[in-house]
Amino acid sequence: MKGLVSLFIGLFGTFAFSWLGLTLIPNFQIGHLDPQADEEGTDIYPMPQSGTAERGRRVYVANGCFYCHSEQLRPDYIASDLDRKRDVDPHPKWGERRSAPRDYIFARPVLLGKARMGPDLANIGKAAPMEEESPAPATGGSPAASPAQAPSASPAPSSAAASPAPPNAPSAAAKTAANPSPAAPASSPAPETKPGEPRPYSAAWHHRHLYSPRDVNRDSDMPAYRFLYEKRPVAGEHSADALQLTGSDAPAPGWEIVPSYDANCLVAYLMSLDQSHPLKEVKSGAPALGGSPTASPAAAKGTK
Amino acid sequence: MDATEIPLKEPAVSVAAGDTEQVERALIDASTRVPVLMFYASAIAWLLIGTVLAGFVSFKLHAPDMFSNTSFLTWGRVRPAHMNVMVYGWASMAGMGTAIWMMARLCRTTLRHPLLLVAGAWFWNIGVLLGVGGILAGDSTGYQWLEFPPYAAIVLFVAYALIISWAVLMFRFRRGEQIYITQWYLLGAFLWFPWLYAAAQLMLFVVPVQGVLQSAVGWWYANNLLFLWFGAIGLGTAYYMIPKVIGRPVYSYHLATIGFWTYALFSSWTGMQRLVDGPFPAWMITASIAATILTIIPVATVGLNHHMTMQGYFPVMHYSPTLRFTVFGAMSYTAFSLVGVLISLRSVARYVNFTQASIAYSHMGLYAFFTMVMFGSMYYIVPRLVEREWRYATLIKLHFWASAYGIGLMTLMLLAGGYVQGGSMNDASLPFLESTQSVLPYLRGRSLSGLLLATSHFIFAFHFGLMLLGLGRTSTVPTFLNPVEAEGSEGHI
Numbered sequence: 001m002k003g004l005v006s007l008f009i010g011l012f013g014t015f016a017f018s019w020l021g022l023t024l025i026p027n028f029q030i031g032h033l034d035p036q037a038d039e040e041g042t043d044i045y046p047m048p049q050s051g052t053a054e055r056g057r058r059v060y061v062a063n064g065c066f067y068c069h070s071e072q073l074r075p076d077y078i079a080s081d082l083d084r085k086r087d088v089d090p091h092p093k094w095g096e097r098r099s100a101p102r103d104y105i106f107a108r109p110v111l112l113g114k115a116r117m118g119p120d121l122a123n124i125g126k127a128a129p130m131e132e133e134s135p136a137p138a139t140g141g142s143p144a145a146s147p148a149q150a151p152s153a154s155p156a157p158s159s160a161a162a163s164p165a166p167p168n169a170p171s172a173a174a175k176t177a178a179n180p181s182p183a184a185p186a187s188s189p190a191p192e193t194k195p196g197e198p199r200p201y202s203a204a205w206h207h208r209h210l211y212s213p214r215d216v217n218r219d220s221d222m223p224a225y226r227f228l229y230e231k232r233p234v235a236g237e238h239s240a241d242a243l244q245l246t247g248s249d250a251p252a253p254g255w256e257i258v259p260s261y262d263a264n265c266l267v268a269y270l271m272s273l274d275q276s277h278p279l280k281e282v283k284s285g286a287p288a289l290g291g292s293p294t295a296s297p298a299a300a301k302g303t304k
Numbered sequence: 305m306d307a308t309e310i311p312l313k314e315p316a317v318s319v320a321a322g323d324t325e326q327v328e329r330a331l332i333d334a335s336t337r338v339p340v341l342m343f344y345a346s347a348i349a350w351l352l353i354g355t356v357l358a359g360f361v362s363f364k365l366h367a368p369d370m371f372s373n374t375s376f377l378t379w380g381r382v383r384p385a386h387m388n389v390m391v392y393g394w395a396s397m398a399g400m401g402t403a404i405w406m407m408a409r410l411c412r413t414t415l416r417h418p419l420l421l422v423a424g425a426w427f428w429n430i431g432v433l434l435g436v437g438g439i440l441a442g443d444s445t446g447y448q449w450l451e452f453p454p455y456a457a458i459v460l461f462v463a464y465a466l467i468i469s470w471a472v473l474m475f476r477f478r479r480g481e482q483i484y485i486t487q488w489y490l491l492g493a494f495l496w497f498p499w500l501y502a503a504a505q506l507m508l509f510v511v512p513v514q515g516v517l518q519s520a521v522g523w524w525y526a527n528n529l530l531f532l533w534f535g536a537i538g539l540g541t542a543y544y545m546i547p548k549v550i551g552r553p554v555y556s557y558h559l560a561t562i563g564f565w566t567y568a569l570f571s572s573w574t575g576m577q578r579l580v581d582g583p584f585p586a587w588m589i590t591a592s593i594a595a596t597i598l599t600i601i602p603v604a605t606v607g608l609n610h611h612m613t614m615q616g617y618f619p620v621m622h623y624s625p626t627l628r629f630t631v632f633g634a635m636s637y638t639a640f641s642l643v644g645v646l647i648s649l650r651s652v653a654r655y656v657n658f659t660q661a662s663i664a665y666s667h668m669g670l671y672a673f674f675t676m677v678m679f680g681s682m683y684y685i686v687p688r689l690v691e692r693e694w695r696y697a698t699l700i701k702l703h704f705w706a707s708a709y710g711i712g713l714m715t716l717m718l719l720a721g722g723y724v725q726g727g728s729m730n731d732a733s734l735p736f737l738e739s740t741q742s743v744l745p746y747l748r749g750r751s752l753s754g755l756l757l758a759t760s761h762f763i764f765a766f767h768f769g770l771m772l773l774g775l776g777r778t779s780t781v782p783t784f785l786n787p788v789e790a791e792g793s794e795g796h797i
Contacts, residue, residue, distance in 0.1 A: 007483065010565060011492050015499060015532070018572035022524045023507060023517070026588055031514050062442035064380020070658060074581040078654050083732035099583040104515035109446035109508075112519045112582055116658040116729060117365070117743075119736045213368070221740045223364065223379045224372035 030101045045277040048106045056269025059262045070113030071122045072099040089200035095123045097284045103275045125274040127201040206267045207259050212249045228263035335414035336405050337689045339421035343401030346429050348765050350393025355758045357386035362751040366744050376440040384451040385439045393432045398678040399537040403490050405685050406544050407471050410487050411478035421470050427463030431456050449526040454509050468494050485560045489540030496532040516583050527575030530669050538674040541681050545630045546613055550620055555612035563605035570598040577648035580657055596648040603641040610634050623784040625700045629680030636672035661722025664715050672711045692776025694783040701785055703764045710756030721746025
């Protein structure tokens with residue numbers, strides 16, 4: 001070594017080079033992205049999350065969910081993320097397009113994840129059954145409230161032919177009635193839903209899954225998060241948000257399990273995870289199916 | 305060769321009347337005694353805590369219903385607690401202890417005001433305790449390797465400032481013009497770490513960068529911590545211990561220069577390969593993959609240099625605990641780097657990304673390489689501080705084999721499990737659950753390896769405790785792993 005001065009210059013220089021190259025220059029390139037908007041400025045994506053969902057993000061972080069669940073989808077030429085179906089209800093799939101930097105501009109901390117001991121959650125909110133996502137006024141008389149998940153005796157014959165699953169969900173029947181195309185029923189029923197159980201990926205389903213993962217999926221490797229729930233005696237009627245549990249997990253008669261505030265925030269956060277909106281810079285896997293219909297013109301404009 | 309001829313340790317001071325160099329060394333050792341033992345004792349305490357947490361993490365992964373009613377025992381809190389205890393409690397404190405001692409020896413100066421260094425160690429312990437408590441209470445920041453909440457990070461930083469100013473002060477008062485190879489690495493580590501830590505804290509918490517860049521900063525920090533902090537201290541220690549134990553200079557000074565500067569240049573650019581195919585500009589990831597591949601240059605030069613230094617002296621590993629641990633660590637550094645190159649390649653990464661393979665990689669770096677080198681340095685330094693020799697050669701041997709087999713089994717299990725997991729994860733026709741189910745047998749195997757590692761840690765802690773209590777052997781001959789000294793030191797054991 002020539003001398004102390006050259007040693008110190010070298011030590012500083014090499015590290016400064018790395019700092020500049022791997023953090024500062026990327027910050028110039030993608031560090032100041034704005035939400036995407038269409039020409040009228042109405043269809044803006046992404047939007048900041050509600051306060052409840054943001055608090056839910058803190059719960060998600062505090063309990064280390066991100067050590068097992070990623071929130072990013074790799075492009076289709078690298079991995080099969082975009083072909084992957086969800087285990088409980090294969091519709092919709094993990095996602096229709098890869099994730100892009102713009103999807104995360106409001107995320108703090110950003111939770112891309114490094115391991116998948118559980119499925120990816122980038123679009124878990126999108127996987128929720130339709131009526132929970134947005135009660136569309138067009139369907140009129142939609143049985144959207146959560147008690148409506150009670151078993152329906154309606155045989156719903158139009159979808160029964162297409163799927164071996166018990167066609168029990170009222171909203172599936174309602175949708176089928178609204179859109180009598182023969183292709184539609186194949187994609188709407190949830191195959192594993194049994195009577196009396198919440199529809200997969202609905203808020204009630206998430207609560208039950210967090211409370212008792214192996215009750216929902218026998219082989220699941222997820223820890224139970226029972227400390228996020230309270231057991232309390234039933235005062236008068238059952239609470240509307242009490243968990244619908246069966247078997248050994250069900251509380252004794254006169255007791256009920258209700259989500260704590262943190263659990264409600266966590267589920268609100270999960271329900272807010274949705275990257276289905278098309279982005280101009282990303283090729284959408286299936287533009288006709290992915291995203292909301294109002295966004296499709298924007299996507300078409302972007303891909304030309 | 306006849307191992308008895310090898311000067312495994314300079315004789316004790318009392319006999320060397322008039323030998324100024326021996327007296328000088330004894331004075332230096334005496335000045336570092338309290339702070340270095342303080343660092344070591346804290347590190348080993350954290351090692352035991354981290355081991356218990358690790359066992360919990362590993363078993364809970366295939367027995368998920370344990371303790372599901374207790375918030376601070378949920379897997380997602382214990383895992384970062386284990387990780388941070390090992391990184392900031394065990395590895396950093398052991399590394400700082402060894403670095404301070406080597407710095408004093410190489411600068412040929414006594415440590416001035418050692419009690420301030422003890423204060424630094426206390427602050428560091430408080431910082432780690434606050435941080436781990438914060439994680440278990442649910443205050444994690446959500447950035448991997450940086451989970452400590454900001455209030456703990458500030459304490460750590462203050463402690464670091466105290467500690468490092470003393471090391472740099474020692475360098476200021478050094479005698480002799482020569483700057484040794486080990487000192488390049490140590491000075492590098494001392495200067496890079498605060499910059500790295502401050503930069504990451506600044507860009508994540510003070511003026512946070514937007515969106516995915518937080519992940520980029522996080523992994524830039526994690527990999528640089530691994531290479532420029534632990535890697536630099538580990539390699540510097542190997543460069544000190546190997547020539548010292550076998551009593552022979554480093555084979556080539558020029559190779560060492562090339563190895564050092566290519567290491568600083570290339571390894572600092574790695575990190576983004578862990579985000580392969582994520583939502584980032586492709587050039588960032590490609591640059592890191594290229595840098596990872598280029599780290600083969602420092603790996604080859606450092607490996608060659610150590611190998612040529614050891615040439616003809618490999619049998620000494622049969623006797624010297626220090627050499628055995630250090631050479632195991634130095635060889636693991638090569639293996640760790642090559643595995644790093646392999647799993648960074650895009651064609652491999654598409655299988656092993658999001659799997660247990662990246663856990664294997666971290667353990668190879670932090671355990672098979674760094675921790676083993678630290679064990680080696682402790683076996684060398686502690687007897688010089690307490691003026692006793694290690695009591696039981698059998699315990700040292702047990703420690704070595706349990707550690708070596710444990711980490712070897714763990715690495716194999718996690719790499720193979722990661723590959724299997726990635727294979728089924730990439731086959732979209734299989735249910736996702738298939739991928740987690742397929743890795744479970746490997747995770748059970750990993751728990752088994754954890755039992756081996758736990759055994760080795762408790763043995764070492766017990767042995768270290770004996771030394772601290774002054775129950776080591778009083779002898780002028782160091783403890784050999786196998787009897788070589790036929791001239792009558794058997795009676796001491």
